[in-house]
Amino acid sequence: MAAVRDVEIDPEGTFKYILVRVQRPGGQEPRDIVRGTKAAEFHNHIFEKVNPEMEKLGYECKCLGGGKIDHNSKDKKIRVFGLSTGYGKADHSLTVEILKKAYPDYEITWSDDKK
Numbered sequence: 707m708a709a710v711r712d713v714e715i716d717p718e719g720t721f722k723y724i725l726v727r728v729q730r731p732g733g734q735e736p737r738d739i740v741r742g743t744k745a746a747e748f749h750n751h752i753f754e755k756v757n758p759e760m761e762k763l764g765y766e767c768k769c770l771g772g773g774k775i776d777h778n779s780k781d782k783k784i785r786v787f788g789l790s791t792g793y794g795k796a797d798h799s800l801t802v803e804i805l806k807k808a809y810p811d812y813e814i815t816w817s818d819d820k821k
Contacts, residue, residue, distance in 0.1 A: 709763055713808035715742040718779050723786075724752045724772040725796035725804075728765045740804050742775045749790040771796030784809060786816035 710728060715721070723742030729735070746752045749772040760767045772790030776783075786802055789795035798816035805814050 712804050713740045715775055716744050718777055719744050720774060720776045722746050722749050723775045724749050725770040725801050726756055727768045727770055728760055731766050740801055750792050769793045782812045784812055784814045787819045
């Protein structure tokens, strides 16, 4: 599981993200990862990219929901908010905990705001 990074998000801007549970079939404890990019018009476009990558490594994936991330690298701030129409709202508090490991020197917040 070391080959799978906890967080892969764009370095700047506001974009869609999904929270994905990854695990080996019938194997060890699952792990939750965050993926987000401006390149995705819809949340499922992110999952359609992540899922085959994880399957190649022998993992199963399940999307736990989505939302948006506002990433300001200059001010070292990340805001997590919104929801995915297709997958529902991710647990933003869990997303923030994962982001804090990858960005320990950032101020990271979340809300149920739509914008």
